[in-house]
Amino acid sequence: MVKFIDEAKIYIKAGDGGRGCVSFRREKFVPRGGPNGGDGGNGGDIVMVARRNMSSLLDHRYQQHYRAKRGVHGKGKDQHGKNAEDLFIPVPMGTMIKDFESGEFYGDLTEDGQILVVARGGKGGRGNARFVTPTNQAPKEAEPGVEGKEKTLKLELKLLADVGIVGFPNAGKSTLISSISAARPKIADYPFTTLVPNLGVVSYGDGQTFILADIPGLIEGAHEGAGLGIQFLRHIERTKIVIHLLDLSPITNRDPIEDYETMNRELKAYSQELARKPQILALNKIDITEAREDLEKIEKHFNNSGIKTFPISSVTGEGTKELIWDVAKKLETLA
Numbered sequence: 631m632v633k634f635i636d637e638a639k640i641y642i643k644a645g646d647g648g649r650g651c652v653s654f655r656r657e658k659f660v661p662r663g664g665p666n667g668g669d670g671g672n673g674g675d676i677v678m679v680a681r682r683n684m685s686s687l688l689d690h691r692y693q694q695h696y697r698a699k700r701g702v703h704g705k706g707k708d709q710h711g712k713n714a715e716d717l718f719i720p721v722p723m724g725t726m727i728k729d730f731e732s733g734e735f736y737g738d739l740t741e742d743g744q745i746l747v748v749a750r751g752g753k754g755g756r757g758n759a760r761f762v763t764p765t766n767q768a769p770k771e772a773e774p775g776v777e778g779k780e781k782t783l784k785l786e787l788k789l790l791a792d793v794g795i796v797g798f799p800n801a802g803k804s805t806l807i808s809s810i811s812a813a814r815p816k817i818a819d820y821p822f823t824t825l826v827p828n829l830g831v832v833s834y835g836d837g838q839t840f841i842l843a844d845i846p847g848l849i850e851g852a853h854e855g856a857g858l859g860i861q862f863l864r865h866i867e868r869t870k871i872v873i874h875l876l877d878l879s880p881i882t883n884r885d886p887i888e889d890y891e892t893m894n895r896e897l898k899a900y901s902q903e904l905a906r907k908p909q910i911l912a913l914n915k916i917d918i919t920e921a922r923e924d925l926e927k928i929e930k931h932f933n934n935s936g937i938k939t940f941p942i943s944s945v946t947g948e949g950t951k952e953l954i955w956d957v958a959k960k961l962e963t964l965a
Contacts, residue, residue, distance in 0.1 A: 636787040636865070638690035639730055645673025645698035645714040647752035647775025650760070653706030654768065665769055667758040671701030671711035673751030673778040677718050680739035684722040685829075687787055698749075701775060704757040711754055718745075724790040724868070730782040740790060748783060752776035786864070789827055791843035793957055794866030796897070797875035798889055800882060802914045803844035804828060805944035806875065810954060811842055827865045834958050843869070863900050870964045871957060872897075872909045878921035878928065886913065886928055908960055910940065912953055917943035 648670025655666045676698055696719055702711035721727075727736045727748060737746040755773030762769060795803045811830025830842045845866050866872060874893065876886040890911070898905035913928060915921045925941055932939050940956065942949035 635686045635688040635691055638687040638785040639694065639782065640690050640719075640785065641695050641780070641782050642676045642719075642749050643695075643697045643780040644676050644749040644778030645717075645751040646700040646777050647671070647673050647754040648701035648703040648711035649774050650755035650757035650772035651704035651706060651709075652758045652770055652772045655707065664767075665758040665762055666706055666708045667772055668704035668706070668708050668710040669757050669760065670704045670754030670773075670775045671713040672754050673700050673775065674698030674714035675716040675747050675751045676749040676779075677716050678725070678727055678737075678739060678746045678748055679718050679720055680723045680725065680742060680744045681720045682723055682742040684720060686722065687725070687785055690721075690785060698751055698778065700778070701751070701754045703775075704754070704772070708757075708759060710757075713754075714751060716751075721785060722787055724788050726786045726788065728784045728786065730784045736783075749779040749781060752778040788868050789829060789843050789865040790841065791829060791865070791869050792840040792961055793832075793842045793871045793873060794869040795842065795844040795873045795875055796866065796893060797914075798877065798884065798893065799846075801875045801877040801889075802944040803846075803875055806912075806914070806942075806950070807842055807844045809944050809947055810950050832954060832957075834954050838958065840958065840961055842873075863897075863904070866907075867901065867904055869907065871960055872904075872907050873912055873953075873957070874909050875912050875914050876928075877915060878913055878924060879915040879918050880920040880924075881918075887931055890932075908964070910953070910956060910960070911937055912949075913939050913941045914944055916941045916948065917946045 650670050651667035653667040655664045676696060696717060698717040699714040701714050704711045721739060723740060723742060726738045736748055739746060753776045755775045758769045758772045761771055797803050807828055807830045811832045828844050831839050832842050833839050843865060876889055877884055878886055911932060916925055929939050940949055940953045942953055
């Protein structure tokens with residue numbers, strides 16, 4: 631299983647420019663044979679490129695230093711040095727790039743193949759042929775190449791999902807995503823089974839799809855770092871819709887109504903924009919007899935508040951088709 635890493639720090643150094651050359655050709659009646667030193671080549675740029683087939687910043691935990699090559703030095707006979715090739719650094723789609731020291735935002739790569747130049751290579755130095763003047767026919771000067779830019783970057787990945795599932799541990803998020811998509815997350819009956827966000831592609835209608843992500847580790851105090859804290863909350867910032875999954879099982883001794891209010895407080899405390907996203911409320915585990923008996927009372931509470939509910943069972947699949955279609959309709963209106 632590939633380890634999920636959504637933050638990384640890397641050092642980058644663009645290529646230096648090549649030196650200009652001091653050289654003279656052998657030619658009769660021309661002072662010192664005439665200058666013919668060529669210019670140095672330009673150093674390579676550092677370019678970030680988004681790749682659809684990457685899902686984590688793991689590679690950048692192992693390799694943290696990237697240096698582009700310098701330009702080739704100029705030569706005699708007016709031979710200019712070759713420009714160095716740019717260095718392309720692949721990152722997953724959804725990666726934001728910032729300056730590690732200042733926090734300056736450089737760009738957000740959200741499309742496959744999208745590129746961003748983050749450090750320019752140095753310009754090659756001029757050879758002595760460039761310094762000829764009427765009063766200096768045999769210049770002995772040339773320029774060194776300009777140094778390439780260097781900096782330390784912070785890479786931050788935010789998953790590109792249409793829909794995010796939030797809910798307390800053991801609410802059934804992983805079971806739901808495995809029930810309605812091809813994703814196969816680890817599932818167990820203890821808190822924090824899910825330690826990384828899981829992505830699944832949900833199919834509906836005539837070959838239409840949307841991407842669903844379950845967000846782990848949300849408990850009361852998550853915005854302050856409790857549980858898995860805000861480590862994964864960023865991954866639902868890009869989503870268009872949030873499915874709020876409530877656990878109706880009596881085994882956990884939780885109050886679904888109180889959980890709903892607590893979770894929304896956490897989302898609001900983390901981000902007002904996140905709290906304003908459209909929500910779909912799913913009441914899970916109605917396959918359990920006691921949960922079904924309490925269903926009418928809980929639905930009535932939310933319906934009185936103008937909140938539509940979707941009773942479902944992630945285990946048996948009951949109600950999930952209705953949930954998927956409602957999500958699909960809302961996504962179409964938001965497109």
